[in-house]
Amino acid sequence: MAVPVSNREVAAILYEVADLLEMKDVKFKPAAYRRAAHTIETVAEDIGRVAERGELEDLPGVGTHIAGKLKEILESGKLGYLERLKAEVGPGVRELAEIGGIGPKKAMLLHQKLGIGNADQLEAAARAGKIRALPGFKEKSEANILASIATHRQRAGRSLLGRMLPVAEAIRARLAAHPAVRQVSLAGSLRRMKETIGDIDILASSAEPDAVMAAFTALPEVTRILGRGTTKSSVVIDPGVQVDLRVVEEGQYATALQYFTGSKDHNIALRRRALERGWSLSEYGLKDEKSKKNLAVSTEEELYRILGLPFIEPELRENRGEIEAAESGTLPALVPYNAPAGDLHVHSDWSDGRDSIRTLALAAKERGYRYLAICDHARGPGIEKGLDAGKIGEQRAVIEQLNRELGGIVLLPGIECNIGPDGNPDLPPDVLKDLDIVIASVHDSLRMKGEEMTQRVLAAIHHEHVDILGHPTGRLLLRREPSDLDLPAIFRAAADQHVALEINSSPSRLDLSDTNCRKARDAGAVFAINSDAHAADELGEIRLGIATARRGWLTAEDIVNTRPAGDLRGWFRR
DNA sequence: GCCGTTTTCGGCCCGACTGTTTTCAGTCG
Numbered sequence: 303m304a305v306p307v308s309n310r311e312v313a314a315i316l317y318e319v320a321d322l323l324e325m326k327d328v329k330f331k332p333a334a335y336r337r338a339a340h341t342i343e344t345v346a347e348d349i350g351r352v353a354e355r356g357e358l359e360d361l362p363g364v365g366t367h368i369a370g371k372l373k374e375i376l377e378s379g380k381l382g383y384l385e386r387l388k389a390e391v392g393p394g395v396r397e398l399a400e401i402g403g404i405g406p407k408k409a410m411l412l413h414q415k416l417g418i419g420n421a422d423q424l425e426a427a428a429r430a431g432k433i434r435a436l437p438g439f440k441e442k443s444e445a446n447i448l449a450s451i452a453t454h455r456q457r458a459g460r461s462l463l464g465r466m467l468p469v470a471e472a473i474r475a476r477l478a479a480h481p482a483v484r485q486v487s488l489a490g491s492l493r494r495m496k497e498t499i500g501d502i503d504i505l506a507s508s509a510e511p512d513a514v515m516a517a518f519t520a521l522p523e524v525t526r527i528l529g530r531g532t533t534k535s536s537v538v539i540d541p542g543v544q545v546d547l548r549v550v551e552e553g554q555y556a557t558a559l560q561y562f563t564g565s566k567d568h569n570i571a572l573r574r575r576a577l578e579r580g581w582s583l584s585e586y587g588l589k590d591e592k593s594k595k596n597l598a599v600s601t602e603e604e605l606y607r608i609l610g611l612p613f614i615e616p617e618l619r620e621n622r623g624e625i626e627a628a629e630s631g632t633l634p635a636l637v638p639y640n641a642p643a644g645d646l647h648v649h650s651d652w653s654d655g656r657d658s659i660r661t662l663a664l665a666a667k668e669r670g671y672r673y674l675a676i677c678d679h680a681r682g683p684g685i686e687k688g689l690d691a692g693k694i695g696e697q698r699a700v701i702e703q704l705n706r707e708l709g710g711i712v713l714l715p716g717i718e719c720n721i722g723p724d725g726n727p728d729l730p731p732d733v734l735k736d737l738d739i740v741i742a743s744v745h746d747s748l749r750m751k752g753e754e755m756t757q758r759v760l761a762a763i764h765h766e767h768v769d770i771l772g773h774p775t776g777r778l779l780l781r782r783e784p785s786d787l788d789l790p791a792i793f794r795a796a797a798d799q800h801v802a803l804e805i806n807s808s809p810s811r812l813d814l815s816d817t818n819c820r821k822a823r824d825a826g827a828v829f830a831i832n833s834d835a836h837a838a839d840e841l842g843e844i845r846l847g848i849a850t851a852r853r854g855w856l857t858a859e860d861i862v863n864t865r866p867a868g869d870l871r872g873w874f875r876r
Numbered sequence: 877g878c879c880g881t882t883t884t885c886g887g888c889c890c891g892a893c894t895g896t897t898t899t900c901a902g903t904c905g
Contacts, residue, residue: 330888334877365878403894405903438896446895490905503905529904534892536904546905548892561890566905573889578881584890 305379309349312372313339315381321396322387324406337363340567342372344622346821350376394419402450402528411436425451453526456542460498462779464809464846466543467492470502473521473545480517482510485555489562490546493616495849497812498779501544505562511549518547554586556599561585567621568614575609575625583609617852622817636852637831639845641864644673646739646770647718647804647832648841652697653678653687656837659697659713663704665838667711673867674711675739676701680719682728683746689717691733698736712867714738718772720745725761727768734767738871741804743772744785752786759787763795769874770830771796773806773813781810789818790825797826800873802862805831805854807847819854830862 316339320332341363342349352358353376358369375381391410397420398409404424412418415436416427427433428444428451470488477486483506487493490503508514511532518535519527528536528544536546550558561569562585576583580591587596588608599605603613611628615636618624627633648662649655655662659676666674676697681688689697694717701713716739719727727734727742734740742762750758762768774792775784796803803822806813811834814822819829831847833840851861858864862873 331877333888337878363878367877403903407902438901440896442895501905529893531893534905536893548905562905564905566889570889577889582890586891 305377307350307376307379309342309345312349312375313343315375315384316342316368316371318396319381319384319387321399321406322384322391325391325395325399325410326387327407327410334363335368338368340621344620344817346824392419397421398424401447401454403446404450408438411438421451421454449526453538453542460500460780461541461543462809463492463495463497463499463812463849464843466499466502467846469539469541469543470504470545473502473523473539474504476521477504477506477514477518477547480514482508482513482517484508484552487559489548489559490564493563494565494619495617495846495853497815497850501546502539503562504545504547505555505559506547506549507552507555507558508549509551514549515547548585550585553598553600556601556605557583557587558585560602560605563616563619565620568619568624571621571625572609579609581609615852617849618855620853634855634857637848637856637858637861637864639848640670641858641861642671642831642844642848643866644671644675644863644870645833645835645841645844646675646714646716646830646863647677647741647772647806648674648835649678649718650676652676652689652693653685654836659700660704661838662835662841663708663711663713665841667708669841671711673714673870675714675716677716677718677739677741680717680727680729682720682722685720685745691729694729694733694737714867716740718743721758721762723747723750723758725758725765727762727765731767737767739769739874740767741770741772742768743804744776748776748782748785750785752788755785756788756791759792760795763792763799763801768801770802770804770832772804772832773808773811773834774803775813775815775818777811777813777815779810779812784813789821793822793825793827796822797828800828802830802874803827805829805847805851806834807832807843807845807850808834809843809846812846812850814850814854816850816853819851819856823854823856823860828862829856829860832863 316335320335324332341361353373358364358372371381392413395409395413398404399406418424418427428447433439433444434441470492474486474488477483486506489505491499506514515530515535519530519537523539524537525540526538534548536544538544548562573583582589582591588599589596606613614624614628650659650662663674679685679688681690698715701715705713715737717737718741719729721742721744722728763771777784803814831844831851833844835841862870
């Protein structure tokens with residue numbers, strides 16, 4: 303391998319090929335390239351290693367031709383075929399198709415007839431009334447294009463799950479209160495609890511779909527109505543997010559919920575499976591291909607059962623092997639949302655948190671937790687509000703007093719210390735040894751070179767008093783890439799040293815990510831799902847971390863803080 | 877371009893909505 307190329311980069315090249323082939327109106331190849339790209343994104347192993355073993359064609363969706371192209375990418379970092387396609391299709395056409403209402407056909411036409419290659423040029427042409435002269439366009443098209451460009455610019459793209467979930471739940475609740483609505487559920491990537499979401503999908507059942515649609519499009523936060531029909535309507539709401547509502551009859555709710563939950567790849571795989579068994583699957587039910595009769599399905603469980611599968615949880619529906627696992631009976635029993643017996647990472651007003659330890663403890667008790675680890679920041683470079691050895695002693699006295707007083711919940715004295723550039727925690731061993739929970743996290747110099755950074759984190763994992771590696775990759779969703787780390791080495795060391803990997807539930811972290819959880823679990827690691835709450839009302843964000851664990855195929859056994867406090871201490875003390 | 881419990885050739889998920897159209901293509905999910 304001449305050039306180091308990540309699986310993600312390889313997949314991005316194939317996705318671009320697929321898009322450009324679609325512009326050229328080539329049939330079926332786009333889907334073939336996308337299937338191969340999805341496989342490469344999904345496999346745990348580095349694609350270069352698979353190539354070295356000569357096993358590229360064993361990957362689903364990869365045949366002789368794509369295997370050849372993969373070799374070229376791995377050799378040179380580039381693909382001649384892609385360069386030729388780009389030259390042929392023209393610059394900017396792919397970007398044009400990202401504007402709502404513009405697809406591959408219209409993008410090509412606009413480029414070929416008017417030389418348009420970006421949103422600015424498109425806007426100018428629409429304002430000048432030049433687009434209405436093209437076949438298939440009129441004045442209305444120009445107005446729609448201008449509105450779509452505005453929406454396109456306003457939209458930041460994807461949004462954090464943790465930010466959109468409350469917004470979506472509020473809309474869902476208002477629809478649920480409408481008298482014409484029978485059932486209503488979140489669907490799409492929100493129901494799958496994907497870490498970022500593109501839009502909000504909601505499904506309802508009703509005998510009066512028009513009334514539901516009228517109520518939906520009249521919601522106060524709606525800023526633009528993209529479409530309104532009797533079964534499907536789309537709007538844009540205030541934070542610049544699209545919301546799609548579909549309304550079906552009650553009898554179609556189960557198949558519609560399955561369909562509308564996705565993912566697209568999961569659904570395609572499921573429909574293919576249905577076809578193999580003589581069924582045609584759509585959101586309206588299962589149709590027998592021979593008799594053309596629709597079979598009523600009342601629950602998602604029943605739908606999967608008819609297709610010969612156990613129920614597949616929404617968080618798993620990404621076509622990452624869940625259908626095969628379901629078929630062979632090896633689906634994991636996902637960690638339940640109520641499984642945590644406590645939270646091992648919260649901050650109080652002793653450091654940068656908002657609430658007192660007492661307030662946090664009462665809120666944790668209210669949630670049914672048996673224990674709560676108070677892990678304020680240790681004082682270190684850049685963390686002025688952190689605790690030094692003296693403060694830690696004072697805080698411990700407060701914690702012990704509350705433990706005598708409260709009952710029903712045990713507060714564990716802990717600390718979140720920074721891992722210095724040399725790999726050492728910023729507190730000495732004789733301070734750390736008396737604490738129940740020591741979290742070690744990287745907070746600065748996140749852009750160190752891969753080898754140095756890996757050594758730094760490995761040193762912390764091997765430290766005798768470290769229990770948990772906090773937010774292991776340091777990523778911030780939509781803002782900061784993960785640090786350059788040899789993750790397989792980190793996962794192996796953590797498994798070996800009995801150091802739990804944190805799944806940090808902060809909405810912008812969710813670190814480890816779902817796919818890394820799965821890889822780490824395969825390496826034998828265990829996990830702590832923590833809220834990293836800086837206020838009592840953030841304890842509930844742990845559900846985002848649990849969702850991430852579920853998307854990473856983890857069970858309750860993989861999570862240390864599903865265990866009773868006694869077991870927990872034993873496990874960490876090893 | 878891939879793939880096989882009908883197939884090594886001939887299929888490839890399925891339907892709603894919009895805007896243009898006068899019977900349907902393009903887009904979207």
